[in-house]
Amino acid sequence: MFFKKKTEVQRVIPTHIAVIMDGNGRWAKKRGLPRNAGHAAGSKTFKEVARYCNKIGVKYLTAYAFSTENWKRPKEEVDGIMNILRDYLKDSKNYVKENIKLGFIGDRSVLDEDIQELMRIAEEDSKNATGLKCYLAINYGGRDEIVHAVKNIVNSGVSADNVTDELISANLYTDYPDPDLIIRPSGELRLSNYLVWQSAYSEFWFTDALWPDFNGKHIEQAIDAYNKRERRFGGV
Numbered sequence: 001m002f003f004k005k006k007t008e009v010q011r012v013i014p015t016h017i018a019v020i021m022d023g024n025g026r027w028a029k030k031r032g033l034p035r036n037a038g039h040a041a042g043s044k045t046f047k048e049v050a051r052y053c054n055k056i057g058v059k060y061l062t063a064y065a066f067s068t069e070n071w072k073r074p075k076e077e078v079d080g081i082m083n084i085l086r087d088y089l090k091d092s093k094n095y096v097k098e099n100i101k102l103g104f105i106g107d108r109s110v111l112d113e114d115i116q117e118l119m120r121i122a123e124e125d126s127k128n129a130t131g132l133k134c135y136l137a138i139n140y141g142g143r144d145e146i147v148h149a150v151k152n153i154v155n156s157g158v159s160a161d162n163v164t165d166e167l168i169s170a171n172l173y174t175d176y177p178d179p180d181l182i183i184r185p186s187g188e189l190r191l192s193n194y195l196v197w198q199s200a201y202s203e204f205w206f207t208d209a210l211w212p213d214f215n216g217k218h219i220e221q222a223i224d225a226y227n228k229r230e231r232r233f234g235g236v
């Protein structure tokens with residue numbers, strides 16, 4: 001006997017989802033583990049979330065992995081995050097197999113040379129992938145990015161009258177569309193210097209789940225909430 005499949009109401013998949021991977025430390029503490037165990041679990045979650053987004057047709061995913069302010073954390077924790085990043089980058093071939101393109105935003109010039117090299121390789125290897133474009137924000141700060149853009153513009157000799165919204169956008173690290181939906185787990189309700197310029201018209205979705213516990217179900221909840229929002233972009 002055949003059952004007629006329920007017609008799903010057409011939902012809009014956000015083109016660009018941005019996530020703030022927060023709550024790794026609390027997740028580890030609850031289990032009596034070192035903070036870096038939380039970051040390692042967070043990296044695993046990120047890979048699963050990227051695969052999920054690729055499967056449902058999200059075009060861009062940008063995740064906040066390390067901020068310009070995170071250097072203030074204890075050296076052991078910073079080193080631990082950098083090693084997790086190394087492992088992630090060494091695994092990049094698996095993304096290529098899944099047609100995921102890898103990219104990075106932020107000032108990478110101060111990262112260890114081997115990490116910069118692994119980033120270049122990951123970008124090169126995945127450059128022809130046509131599925132999800134998956135970006136990690138590393139040594140990224142929204143204000144730092146705007147300062148960097150303004151410096152570029154001033155250095156290129158543009159006169160004040162020619163400075164436009166579009167020119168500033170074109171000088172940011174993100175050479176792709178602004179986020180439609182920004183997700184922050186762990187119960188914190190702030191932007192923390194993430195995509196400050198690009199989030200002007202983004203929708204926000206928050207959950208109390210800690211990032212290592214986050215999964216495709218939460219992405220679905222966020223997309224459902226997004227579909228109930230009315231985006232007016234300043235119009236009526």
Ligand code: FPP
Nearest residue numbers: 022023024025026039042043046065085088
């Ligand atoms: C915020 O949680 C998380 C970070 C500052 C680091 C996030 C890093 C990773 C998930 C690892 C690198 C990722 C990849 C994909 C290579 P928190 O530590 O501030 O959590 P807390 O607020 O509970 O202490």
